[in-house]
Amino acid sequence: MTDWTIRPAERRDVSELLFIEESQFPEPWTRRILLDEITNTETRRYTVAVEKKRIIGYLGVMFVLDELHINTIGTLPGAEGRGIATSLIDDAWADARGRGVKRATLEVAVSNERAIALYYRYGFAPVGVRKNYYERTNEDALILWADLPGVA
Numbered sequence: 261m262t263d264w265t266i267r268p269a270e271r272r273d274v275s276e277l278l279f280i281e282e283s284q285f286p287e288p289w290t291r292r293i294l295l296d297e298i299t300n301t302e303t304r305r306y307t308v309a310v311e312k313k314r315i316i317g318y319l320g321v322m323f324v325l326d327e328l329h330i331n332t333i334g335t336l337p338g339a340e341g342r343g344i345a346t347s348l349i350d351d352a353w354a355d356a357r358g359r360g361v362k363r364a365t366l367e368v369a370v371s372n373e374r375a376i377a378l379y380y381r382y383g384f385a386p387v388g389v390r391k392n393y394y395e396r397t398n399e400d401a402l403i404l405w406a407d408l409p410g411v412a
């Protein structure tokens with residue numbers, strides 16, 4: 261039982277998403293990018309976790325053929341460790357199965373142990389490294405892939 265609900269992201273959510281972006285990422289997306297992402301419902305699926313009318317987490321995925329790409333995921337600072345990201349990914353996986361998605365991928369900073377631990381729980385495994393993927397921090401990214409469970 262969780263205290264939050266998950267729903268599709270809407271334009272009106274952008275300021276709250278921007279706040280999480282700017283507090284959680286060294287290279288945050290801009291309001292423009294977030295708006296473009298949220299409103300591109302043809303190839304994207306953005307969801308938010310809402311608790312007491314406040315957005316406490318969000319997940320943005322992109323569909324490419326039979327693949328799902330995790331574009332972004334963030335939890336409100338101070339709300340980490342409550343299972344919010346897990347619930348957002350569970351919801352995305354349930355939706356993806358219905359779409360016939362077979363695999364998922366993402367890039368994650370090599371130092372982001374918390375996120376990597378989360379992804380490993382979903383069966384993601386590293387297949388390579390993108391050197392200096394994050395320009396501001398000069399950090400490398402791990403490229404992770406996972407097969408979606410229950411999808412042959």
Ligand SMILES: CC(C)(COP(=O)(O)OP(=O)(O)OC[C@H]1O[C@@H](n2cnc3c(N)ncnc32)[C@H](O)[C@@H]1OP(=O)(O)O)[C@@H](O)C(=O)NCCC(=O)NCCS
Nearest residue numbers: 284333334335340341342343344345346368374375377378
């Ligand atoms: C990574 C992130 C999205 C995880 O969100 P979250 O809501 O805290 O995740 P959950 O509560 O579902 O926990 C998932 C796992 O993350 C790890 N984790 C979460 N909170 C943690 C904490 N406070 N301390 C240590 N590990 C933690 C654990 O491995 C946890 O699994 P467990 O509870 O089974 O041990 C969040 O920390 C975040 O927004 N980070 C900054 C943005 C980011 O790095 N995004 C990913 C970019 S690729």
